[in-house]
Amino acid sequence: MTVAAKTFQQWLSSVAGSSSSASVCRAAGIKRSTLAQQLVRGRVTVATVVAVSRSLELPVVDALALFPEYADLSAGVARPTNAELLSQISDLDILAEILKRSPRAEPPDALLAVQLSPIPHRDSVRTWLDAIGPTDLRQRLARTTGIAPQNLSTQITANRLTPELAVASARIAGVGLTNGLVVTGVLSPSEAGWPSGERALMLRQTPTSALASLASTRLEYLSRTLKRAEQDDAAVQAVWENLG
Template structure:
């Protein structure tokens, strides 16, 4: 959601003593008009806090933890579960691991594979993360705890997004590290949240061949459905333009 503008200004005075608003914007890359509007409204976006924290060499997670609604982040250092890590692992990385294992079996010639970056680097998969940590009642608990209608929560997930505050609340209700919610929304990086550099490799290594194959096939099925919807929408759009022409 946002943090208090008064609290933000107090934080800035401690983070960068003597710096003007223009100095802060120049250092962080935040537009002056954007920050000015947020200060006038009395609410500063978490993205602004993160950008400013990074600019002044502060870990953005700890920067957010200095604001009331994010205090718990400072003490929440639980490592991500394998399910969480795998929910954020690129599909291409899953397929690469699968091909490597197949090539290593007797009777299969090693397949030349291009090196890929196994770090969590593609757009965050919010819906996949929630599905990975959902015990069947998570969405209901989050809706009640946050005081929002279940359909509003589901709408955010369908759009593959959550506000930072709601992502942290989701992590709390699921009993996982609170920082993980910020990672999956893309607000902070896995490294900034303290995820081990080897998280992806370790999680993949603990998957059996069957588990890896099923996970990869599920991802491909989801991707196939998404591409089919996209193609359908593009065809419908072309027909509409042809009709107007």
């Protein structure tokens, strides 16, 4: 989702004061040409709004809520569910925790706590969508937003989801509206109001049997993905051999 360029310029004037466009871009780490192109097209990306807000040390969620497209974002902030927290723990971190609990592992006091990988991990979007449900979430999301199912599937496979789709998914599932912006990397967990250390706490509190079941599901999906990739590589190799 983007925001109207005119609205962005009005907002920028109100928060940046007399600062020049060049200085704003420099502070936000945005190329002047990139912002200029967005303004010419009449739409400014959410990433630009977030970058400028961070550079001006503004609360990012509150800043986004000033735009009509995200008017209910601040009111929709909610603690992530336990399932959401687990969905944002990588496969490797889950496996490391399981091995740490193994009877054959070293005594607990001799082991370092698992250092969790940052969000998003390599499969954040799919695991989040699976965690928040309902089972027909993807179909409802496609109908609500008008996106073609195959295009939605492509985004999910690539571990991407536009801000519009992320917020729409959260709205359909009844979870915090900012949570989808976290799993797609638009917002940091702290910016979205996620309590510090909640993922690590949830990992420690989840029974080993539940972690093993979750790891099994993740690995089964990874196995299918790798098998498809290997088949595609083999097909390409066969074509080259026939040509050569």
